Amino acid sequence: MPLMEVKNLEMTYTDEDVATPVLRGLSFKINRGEFVTVMGPSGSGKSTLLHILGLLERQSGGEYFFGGKQTSEYSEDEIAKLRNKKLGFVFQSFNLLPRTTVFENVKLPLLYSGIKEELWDTMARKAIDAVGLSHRLDFEPSQLSGGEKQRVAIARALVNNPEVIFADEPTGNLDSKSGEVVMDIIQKLHNEMGHTVILITHETYTAEYAERIIRLRDGMIESDTKVLNRRTGKLFQK
DSSP states (O other): OOSEEEEEEEEEEEETTEEEEEEEEEEEEEOTTOEEEEEOOTTSSHHHHHHHHTTSSOOSEEEEEETTEEGGGSOHHHHHHHHHHHEEEEETTOOOOTTSOHHHHHHGGGGGSOOOGGGHHHHHHHHHHHTTOGGGTTOOGGGSOHHHHHHHHHHHHHTTOOSEEEEESTTTTSOHHHHHHHHHHHHHHHHHHOOEEEEEOSOHHHHTTOSEEEEEETTEEEEEEEOOOTTTOOOOOO
């Protein structure tokens, strides 16, 4: 059974009675343990698709199944719990609290997790260590480089040990060297910890970390191909 499946997925936004279709009848499956890149030009629907798959928005048409259950059957409370426990998010803009330490930023998702509070510090330290920032525990975002900020964002996404990591243009605000460090960390999480990764990008070098590339154009799937990961030499098999 696939982890995620969409059938004839549609998304249309309406503003002042003007309907703008963004996604037009997408159908595909994503299995556990896949590293999938979604590519396409601006306006192709990449981020909208991520928001739907990440349960941040509900589609306007079609079906979306997560773990075999149609997401329309979940209540808003159930969606929020599923998002908090199963999904981790990394965004281009980092979204860190500015006057809060690395340690406290990473602990933030645990406030809503239902996990016992006495475990929070250990879980946060483990996530921070996984991205190589144990020496920055007490630093605030203003004291970090762009690459370090993104690594904090990855640690925050990891802290609940989610099943899926969604990364929306995670290297978009970084220089190429920092971007490679960030992508190496994401790939390590995939290879060594088994996280399913869904990456949104328009950068070819970033896409090369995946083993499958879905290309969107005008809200439709232009191609969906398994590729040889140039960095690991691995072709995803399930």
